[in-house]
Amino acid sequence: MNDRPIPAVEDASREHDGHAPHSQFALLRERRFAPFFWTQFLGAMNDNVFKIGFTSLVTYQAARFSGVDPKTVAFLISAIFIAPFVLFSATSGQVADKYDKATLMRWVKTFEIAVMLIGATGFWLHSVMLLYACTFLMGVHSTVFGPVKYAYLPQKLRADELVGGNGLVEMGTFVAILVGTILGGVAAGLGATDTAAAGVALNGVAQNGGAPAGAVWLGGICITVALVGRVASTFVPPCAPSQPGLAINWNPFSETWRNLRLARGNRTVFLSLLGISWLWFVGATFLASFFNFAKDVLSADPDVVTVLLAMFSLGIGIGSLLCERLSRRRIEIGLVPLGSIGMSVFGIDLFFASHAVPAASHLLTVGEFLRVGEHWRVLADLFLLAMFGGFYSVPLYALIQSRSEPSHRARIIAANNILNSFFMIVSALMAMALSKAGVGIPGIFLTTALLNIVVAGYIYALVPEFLLRFLAWVLVRTVYRIKLLNVGRIPSEGPAVLVCNHVSYVDAIVIMAESPRPIRFVMDYRIFRHPLFGWVFRHAKAIPIAPAHEDPAMLDAAYDACAAALAEGDLVCIFPEGKLTRTGDINPFRHGVTEILRRSPVAVVPMALRGLWGSMFSREADSEQPQDRRRGLTSRLTLVVGEPFAPGEATLDGLQAAVAALRGTRR
Template sequence: MNDKPLRASTRTSPTSGVSHTESQFGLLRERRFAPFFWTQFLSAMNDNVFKVGFTSLVTFQAARFAGVDPKTAAFLISAIFIVPFVLFSATSGQIADKYDKAVLARLVKSFEIVVMLVGGAGFMLHSAPLLYACTFLMGVHSTVFGPVKYAYLPQHLDSHELVGGNGLVEMGTFVAILIGTIIGGAAAGASEHGAMLLALACIGFAIAGRVASAFVPKSEASQPDLRINWNPVSETWRNLKLAKQDRTVFLSLLGISWLWFVGATFLTSFFNFAKDVLSANPDVVTVLLATFSIGIGTGSLLCERLSKRRVEIGLVPLGSIGISVFAIDLFFASHRIAPAGHLLDVGEFLVALPHWRILADLFLLAMFGGFYSVPLYALIQARSQPTHRARIIAANNILNSFFMIVSALMALALTSYGVGIPGLFLTTALLNVVVAVYIYSLVPEFLLRFIAWILVHTFYRIRLVDAGRIPSHGAAVLVCNHVSFVDAVVIMAESPRPIRFVMDHRIFRTPFVGWMFRHAKAIPIAPAHEDADMLERAYAACARSLDEGDLVCIFPEGKLTRTGDINPFRHGISEILRRHPAPVVPMALRGLWGSVFSRHEDAQWPRPIKRGAMTRLTLAVGEPIAPEDATPAHLQDAVSALRGARR
């Protein structure tokens, strides 16, 4: 892969005039991102100091809380926290679209200070009702902050920064969870002053978050004239209908919500998993949560490098596969744990080798969860209309809350029927397989991008030259030289958005490749002397696609090269442009000639996996050409110049 775009350097946006860093970590030095990052970081940390402290106290010191069942308390706390998302998400989405997001962030953080004063009183008095009330109010706080948080990012980041920015937010969130878990668990474990330490920590972090929010820059309202509908039922329904207008966005919302189902099931099970399965004390819960958090953070940060700073939804199926594989292995690993006669401390836990398999499964499961979530969040932000973005995020929160409540109810039901925590993990892993198959069958774009990404990045080390010239929005025709049978796959893997390829009709008869390109909505074409009707249908399909603002890619040579040289460009491109004039983007592939996928007589298989031995190829993209200038001869000259001497 080309590492050049990932080096730390700066550039200036032609639209905003703001200096932009080329490394995602550089965003942490910029005011447009850093104050927002620390505000949400402290918010996530405080949530977990409170929830982990509360959960730890009622699980391991149940006698001090009258009427609390330690086996179900963790699931009940999770459910209470989520209820406000169901009740108020629709309203909070409207508020985030109507008002300045920086002002809303400051109001929310002021509210958090009041809430934590209530929680502090609950800790000091060992009052379960007060702590449950505080849990609900913190849910209200997060409900209002959620749409602000995710609608803020695309307002202040360029499209190529969205994956890196979301990766930092996801990493920061789970590092905050880790730190909050450590602080909450340690404070709850302090026998004499635990309640006071928890109270002081929660109030202190709320104040720190309010200070950070004061530096968040002004964020103009997306739709200041919006009239707020205060009816949560009708507005929830309206938000869901709004989200369903874009099928891919809506199913991405469902995909994220499902991840919250999976994550909630695991995170809320850790206390009972440690106590009942691993025979471990609360400090080991911190180790489990730390492993999970570091895994999510690692996966989230790797997304930018793996996706080359664009929204790469091909990582989503990879993530779902990894989640199921390692969740299933966690089930089998749990059955190899022999019960101990006492609760193990951290040192005793880490000495036993079977426990390292548990930790490895948790880390890898969470890392693949990062691969899964970051591209989905970036996709939603990139494809949602700016005027409705916060309400789309609110719809996401509604779905998230519903899935998390179902997760808690499923866990309560299964445990009441005697299913252990490992059985709960296995059930979740198998359900994840079913959900993944369902979503990818409805939106093949995810699976196709995954297949293209795997094939290309297994065999090739690709260098991109001016790939930013491929339009991120609007209609355009891409033209490229035709060197091999995998040209379309390479271009598909490196494009920032879906492409409709014009392909020889015979390729659709091939079982796997035909299935792949049919689901990619490729357009079959035949010469006039073979099937004049099919040729006319192909031109009509190209015109419709361009009318709808899609990218259409054609190989004007009409056939694979047998010599490595570019064949003469045919006049089909002129007919496409006659029906719908659109900018034409010339592209050239270098390095595929001589591979087994080409017609080279001494063709060789590319060498996979090992980075230093991978076959190098280049995809070069030229300046767009106006349709009136895009003659076959001019386009052939442009593609030849991009390809150069290397074939």
């Protein structure tokens, strides 16, 4: 066994200084993350303070703002805010790739102060045109900041921190939306003559009629938050440009089309972008319906909208934070199908829960609302729907960041913003069309949940990797309880051959679930005839292999496929025994692995599975060893990874000895 590790292979389960990995919350104490987090948090909060406050004032104090239709102002404000995402996302993606991202954050936050001065003036003068201009400029602010934000993370976080960092950002964004919504509603309500009408709205649906004091408070809060955000951005460390020599195309239309084509270059990334945009479609549909849902379905006053939004935000936040624990600090795209399943299940249940709500003779206050048991089912559905939305979104964002080329990562994020905006517009049009057709809010929720099933099925059919990782993730967390030893020795990039003992029919699925990267498995051609495992391994792009005496052509094709996969920088895993063990002991290794290495001299990583022998998916034990059978619903097992062999140093005997030593005495 080779005692020297390959320098390029790093144990991702450890810190660079050799200490154990810390909690994702520890990032909030580090300069590379904390100033960035608070900068983006305050920006998201300010967006909502302004939009909610503006909408509240112009809806209930329309007489002070000439030329405003209170019935349509909410939709108009949302449209004005979204417009810059459609127009300028492509340009902002180029800017984020060309310049230092920390410097860009400071520019954007300085711009925000100027914009909020315009907004404060609009509030003071009751000038709707100034406030519309401020809304548009805040949209520009968010459009420019988006690509900077998501391109900054993969440059400053390690691979094992990316999921946790994204989870914190997603959680922070929704908490910021909630805090901003409450602050905007309270500030607009200060000095109101009819305090009974006070409340909080969502996506620009208003609360109460604010007095001039409300306008003054709104302007002051927006300017203060912008100033604090600018101070926070000062502490963001430098972040080198990804492509400093990029020549910016200032034509937003041609560049938008170019960005979308760029995103389509990586099929998995592009479909992940569509998946995130679909989440915005679902989220926008639910969030935009909250006010009417509270009033017309729940018979509740506007204050209850805050409760609904709080449950939704709490769900997203907890789901986002749980992703790191559920994925073991890796980008676990198996959580995406789990998320989509939960979103549909609880979206559908929300439809039935809405019909179980008892009628009320008046609009319920928050206290009255919470005293009705049926309402808690509604709140639980909203919380769980949002929590599964967190499971869905965080891995997709991390996947896009990790698999996009660093040189144009920000432009990929810009393409995501373009698609998000388009999907949000379509969601609004769908909701309006269904409403005009007489479909109520619960019916809109049901339609969206059912559409989510269709869209998810379509995406997983196009990219089976999502579904395969989900099946593998479920297997190793239900049927098996797995312990990992030195899994960070699997290379995080570049080609390598993995060799492992062959104990059960699900060896490959277990390894697939615990690998930080996709793996091309070399499998006996007969397993492809199995109705379940055949489907799994065909879609996992496994390589069928046959003995030379049975099908020499298939054998040669398998070696060619392995060479091609390694040439593309993939991981290839082979079980050199060539067949499942019938005793739990390791069978003699065959020469297939040495033939692969002869054609492609790459690093070889020995691995061993312990504890799978005797589980429900292993072969029947020989009659002489019945004591080895440990059938049951769950089994404890261990995946242990050994020191890599350098190219050219791996011999058949050496590899078998290494795997046997890793397995030890436990089968």
